[in-house]
Amino acid sequence: MAGPDDESARRQQADLRSFGRRRGRKATARQRTLLDDLLPRVAIVPEQVAGLTANALPAAVFGTAVAEVWLEIGFGGGEHLLWQAHEHPDVGLIGCEPFEDGVVKVLSAMDGNGPKNIRLLADDVRPLLRALPAASLSRVFILFPDPWPKRRHAKRRLIDPAFVADLARVMRPGGQLRFATDIGDYARTALLSLNGNENFIWRAASPEDWRFRSEDWPGTRYEAKASREGRRSYYFRFCRR
Template sequence: MNDIYEGAFFGRRKGKTLRPAQAKRMGKLLPRLAVDLHEPAPAPLGRLFSGAVDDITLEIGFGGGEHLVHRAGEAPRTGFIGVEPFVNGMAKALAAIEAAGLENIRLHDDDAIGLLDWLPAASIDRAYLLYPDPWPKKRHWKRRFVGPDNLDRLARALKPGAEFRFASDIDTYVDWTLRHVRAHPAFEWSAECAADWREPWQGWPGTRYEAKAIHEGRRGYYLTFRRF
């Protein structure tokens, strides 16, 4: 089944049938960690988390959660909000979160737009968009997450001075992102030399999408933009 939602920025919602243990976590652990968009966002946003946090990071489309779980494990005083509508990716991330005993992660299993609109203004310290669906066909480019409307949403949610980090192995999407983000009045590209966009960020654990790209002979590009 090609479960693609018309007008969405993601593709399939479901892949293989979940194993019983995965389904159990989806039914019990996900509701405990899920952000409830039907309730007003807490003020300050750090109250989403059971423990005290010093800052908050958002990851849009975390895939299997490799990067999200790694970062949350190395920074227990940072609260992480992860977004992933793909059921199988969410199930994989939940298993890793449970195994690591992490309490500084909250999750959203639907389109990121609803979450971005729910977040209080200037509440996020850093945002990641890593190896997003490139929608390579020109007629699908409107589905690429990076665009004026979503950049407006990100700009509203990010604190002044916060970073928006983007990674992709698709040249056309990298060019697209540079063009759109640099044209937005709320962002500036922070690169000062080639290494700033050819090398991953400090502490980078890699992702399965990056590994696939490298295996297929493509390299990743790592763009950092700063919110004015």
């Protein structure tokens, strides 16, 4: 019989890449400095959190006892992540984004007098999710992940039953998961995965709840692009039981 370590190795080998390219334009000297000097000081890696308890996580990662820890998966240009960090200085935010250009944008905003309550993973989030302590996250944001619209690529979408199970493990009871997409089929399959997990409750009371975002949910450049191109966005809130 395979043990836990064997299962973990099997899952990591089975992970399909859920994101597109990692780099856009060649980094400028300033951007290279941010990546080489600042990123290591604000980085979080799976090995850093493996074996920690939920109570020990905030001080170990942020150097202080923040009130809660939130996670944004695929923060893109960082608009939402930076807004939340500014509005909630008592919260520690972990941002995961494999695309280097997005990481540089957030690092540039953090440099100098920028927010100090952000930690970054410039890589796939899934190994980090498996390393985080159980019941350690109060909010998770997954906003406009890579849609993989072609049928043959749909298996690369981030949200599937196994990923939802990983989210359920690391989220605290009463925690909130926010998901947004502008691809109707992705909305449908994500809802099937989330509603299929007994640990999550969809909080929608009417269609208005998934057609519009709330005031504490700022827009992003990708959302604006989808609107310009005539695509409707869908906004979902789930509560961890």
